[in-house]
Amino acid sequence: MKIAVLGAGAWGTALASALAAQHRVTLWGRDEVLVSSMAQTHYNSAYLPNARLHPQLRFSEHFDKVLAEHSSANDLIIIATPLSALRSISHKIADAGIEASLVWLCKGVERGTLALPHQIMADVFGADAPVGALSGPSFAAEVAQHLPCALVLASSHERLNMGFVQQLNQSTLRIYHSTDVIGVEIGGALKNVLAIAAGVCDGLELGSNARAALITRGIAEMMRLGLALGAQPTTLSGLTGVGDLILTATGNLSRNRRVGLALGAGRSIADITAHLGHVAEGALCAHAMAALAAQHGVDMPITKAVCAVLDGLSPADAVQQLLTREASSEN
Numbered sequence: 001m002k003i004a005v006l007g008a009g010a011w012g013t014a015l016a017s018a019l020a021a022q023h024r025v026t027l028w029g030r031d032e033v034l035v036s037s038m039a040q041t042h043y044n045s046a047y048l049p050n051a052r053l054h055p056q057l058r059f060s061e062h063f064d065k066v067l068a069e070h071s072s073a074n075d076l077i078i079i080a081t082p083l084s085a086l087r088s089i090s091h092k093i094a095d096a097g098i099e100a101s102l103v104w105l106c107k108g109v110e111r112g113t114l115a116l117p118h119q120i121m122a123d124v125f126g127a128d129a130p131v132g133a134l135s136g137p138s139f140a141a142e143v144a145q146h147l148p149c150a151l152v153l154a155s156s157h158e159r160l161n162m163g164f165v166q167q168l169n170q171s172t173l174r175i176y177h178s179t180d181v182i183g184v185e186i187g188g189a190l191k192n193v194l195a196i197a198a199g200v201c202d203g204l205e206l207g208s209n210a211r212a213a214l215i216t217r218g219i220a221e222m223m224r225l226g227l228a229l230g231a232q233p234t235t236l237s238g239l240t241g242v243g244d245l246i247l248t249a250t251g252n253l254s255r256n257r258r259v260g261l262a263l264g265a266g267r268s269i270a271d272i273t274a275h276l277g278h279v280a281e282g283a284l285c286a287h288a289m290a291a292l293a294a295q296h297g298v299d300m301p302i303t304k305a306v307c308a309v310l311d312g313l314s315p316a317d318a319v320q321q322l323l324t325r326e327a328s329s330e331n
């Protein structure tokens with residue numbers, strides 16, 4: 001299969017390299033200098049410096065040319081930018097009038113509109129377009145080292161749901177299919193916010209009991225919001241929900257967890273993001289997530305606490321506020 005990956009950050013690069021073992025893959029990046037250096041060295045020095053990229057992986061900085069080469073219904077285009085760029089890059093793809101299927105990797109809720117990624121795509125391409133979300137517990141650095149990883153491709157379109165899933169599966173990359181796009185996207189968006197909370201908890205050295213409690217109560221928030229939006233409980237407890245939360249809340253490769261650790265250690269969010277070098281979607285969408293929950297009348301105390309810390313409340317005070325809420329039933 002011919003695949004174009006648009007966006008040469010950590011995840012786009014790692015996935016493109018993994019898929020290049022079985023497909024003809026072109027990685028598009030907007031930074032000419034980085035693309036040229038990747039083509040010469042087969043390393044992405046800016047976003048994934050320790051992984052040698054697959055020798056068959058192709059590179060390009062020519063957006064229109066890459067789209068023209070992946071314009072048929074048999075081709076797949078994977079959008080690997082942060083959520084903030086999904087709408088603008090999708091409009092550029094729509095302008096090209098191509099028939100390829102589209103998959104996005106970003107996780108989050110759009111600020112302002114409170115749209116999930118699939119709603120952004122429906123705005124741009126219409127409700128019946130062959131599009132889908134690829135999500136799940138997947139640190140880019142591990143996928144780039146060919147370590148095993150399981151993902152979910154969620155789409156309501158037959159072409160993606162069965163056809164492409166079969167073709168994308170390979171020995172170290174197991175891809176399940178799902179039609180529960182909302183469930184997959186809510187889990188992926190919220191786990192980033194909850195990973196910040198877990199990082200804060202560990203940054204404050206509150207112990208393993210506290211972290212287990214926080215993650216479990218985070219799952220309760222994920223279930224409440226997901227169910228209110230029409231997600232299936234089995235999706236929320238699956239790879240893209242609880243699975244990705246376990247990874248991101250406990251694994252130090254997570255940028256969101258590292259944001260939380262640094263907040264817990266007393267650093268400001270402005271200082272942390274200025275030095276992170278990557279996107280931390282949880283920090284960008286925590287307020288939108290809280291607004292979405294409020295819109296649906298869903299109580300999300302941990303998400304609200306993360307928003308308060310991002311707004312400058314001291315992490316210790318945020319923890320005190322969480323712990324001293326009125327007693328309530330667990331369920």
Ligand SMILES: NC(=O)C1=CN([C@@H]2O[C@H](COP(=O)(O)OP(=O)(O)OC[C@H]3O[C@@H](n4cnc5c(N)ncnc54)[C@H](O)[C@@H]3O)[C@@H](O)[C@H]2O)C=CC1
Nearest residue numbers: 008009010011012081082085105106107138139140278279
């Ligand atoms: N890194 C990881 O392990 C995983 C990341 N994700 C998600 O994938 C998305 C991308 O993450 P990463 O690649 O890790 O981020 P990153 O911060 O490593 O790289 C972001 C890339 O997007 C590019 N970009 C930003 N705005 C753009 C625009 N308007 N047009 C074209 N390119 C643009 C940047 O130049 C950079 O190459 C995020 O939503 C993230 O949550 C999902 C699963 C795993």
Ligand SMILES: O=C(CO)COP(=O)(O)O
Nearest residue numbers: 136137138139254255256
């Ligand atoms: O989504 C991810 C793993 O599945 C990556 O998480 P971070 O963005 O926190 O690094």
